[in-house]
Amino acid sequence: MTSGLTVGxxxxxVGLSAHTLRWxxxxxxxxxxxxxxxxxxxxxxxxxxxxxxxxxLRTTGMSVRDMRRYAELARRGPHTVAERRRxxxxxxxRVLERIADLQRDLEAINVKIEIYRQMEQEQQ
Amino acid sequence: MTSGLTVGxxxxxVGLSAHTLRWxxxxxxxxxxxxxxxxxxxxxxxxxxxxxxxxxLRTTGMSVRDMRRYAELARRGPHTVAERRRxxxxxxxRVLERIADLQRDLEAINVKIEIYRQMEQEQQ
DNA sequence: GCTTGACTTCGAGTGCACTCGAAGGGGAAG
DNA sequence: CTTCCCCTTCGAGTGCACTCGAAGTCAAGC
Numbered sequence: 001m002t003s004g005l006t007v008g009x010x011x012x013x014v015g016l017s018a019h020t021l022r023w024x025x026x027x028x029x030x031x032x033x034x035x036x037x038x039x040x041x042x043x044x045x046x047x048x049x050x051x052x053x054x055x056x057l058r059t060t061g062m063s064v065r066d067m068r069r070y071a072e073l074a075r076r077g078p079h080t081v082a083e084r085r086r087x088x089x090x091x092x093x094r095v096l097e098r099i100a101d102l103q104r105d106l107e108a109i110n111v112k113i114e115i116y117r118q119m120e121q122e123q124q
Numbered sequence: 125m126t127s128g129l130t131v132g133x134x135x136x137x138v139g140l141s142a143h144t145l146r147w148x149x150x151x152x153x154x155x156x157x158x159x160x161x162x163x164x165x166x167x168x169x170x171x172x173x174x175x176x177x178x179x180x181l182r183t184t185g186m187s188v189r190d191m192r193r194y195a196e197l198a199r200r201g202p203h204t205v206a207e208r209r210r211x212x213x214x215x216x217x218r219v220l221e222r223i224a225d226l227q228r229d230l231e232a233i234n235v236k237i238e239i240y241r242q243m244e245q246e247q248q
Numbered sequence: 249g250c251t252t253g254a255c256t257t258c259g260a261g262t263g264c265a266c267t268c269g270a271a272g273g274g275g276a277a278g
Numbered sequence: 279c280t281t282c283c284c285c286t287t288c289g290a291g292t293g294c295a296c297t298c299g300a301a302g303t304c305a306a307g308c
Contacts, residue, residue: 188294
């Protein structure tokens with residue numbers, strides 16, 4: 001009745017490698033995962049949710065350093081909630097800015113595509 | 125009556141370092157820039173426009189490898205216009221996907237912020 | 249004439265986030 | 279019993295895009 005996923009299974013589920021999962025733990029991005037009788041990691045749904053959240057932070061450009069800071073706050077308990085919120089709001093601002101930049105640059109790309117389209121017309 | 129900007133000036137204008145500008149040229153991202161009598165680079169408005177375009181491609185996540193491919197096409201002349209357009213449209217698709225990903229992940233971040241906000245309320 | 253900034257080649261260093269492999273060992277499933 | 283996955287520590291390697299520094303030269307501006 002051992003419950004929870006092994007490293008390999010958890011890795012497959014969240015789209016990271018087993019190597020990387022252990023590395024995340026070692027780097028303090030993930031709190032020590034519970035072990036089964038044989039000392040093997042067992043990831044429960046809480047661990048998985050945490051990993052999913054981390055991957056979202058990663059793909060939105062948060063550095064490992066900042067993720068570690070966040071993980072440390074979370075481990076320190078509920079009295080760090082306000083600071084965690086601030087951290088997230090700063091990150092949110094960066095993401096919004098990034099989106100705005102992308103949309104602005106996309107405009108230039110669209111203009112280029114239009115120009116090329118016209119040149120293709122004229123070449124015929 | 126030498127016209128055009130020096131490396132340092134051009135670098136300042138486009139937000140890259142002089143080192144990087146020379147490196148871009150060496151890597152084939154930029155066609156050889158015209159020189160003045162003393163052999164120094166002189167960037168004209170065409171060069172600057174090109175550099176600005178490159179920085180947009182960079183900030184939208186295009187790799188140096190792809191920028192080089194694009195630069196080579198541009199150097200090869202007008203008969204590569206269709207291919208350049210395809211390259212841009214593929215890039216555009218990637219950028220749109222990236223924006224969508226960011227917006228999706230931003231939702232999760234917003235949810236987190238809301239949760240933290242409520243926890244802060246309850247702590248009082 | 250000195251300072252400043254330009255030129256060249258070249259290789260090495262940086263920062264990030266993995267990513268891999270070695271070496272040696274343990275337990276569970278077919 | 280063999281295979282497979284897990285465990286550990288450790289250091290080295292990878293890929294990207296710069297980034298820096300050395301070493302030596304040259305020319306324009308003050």
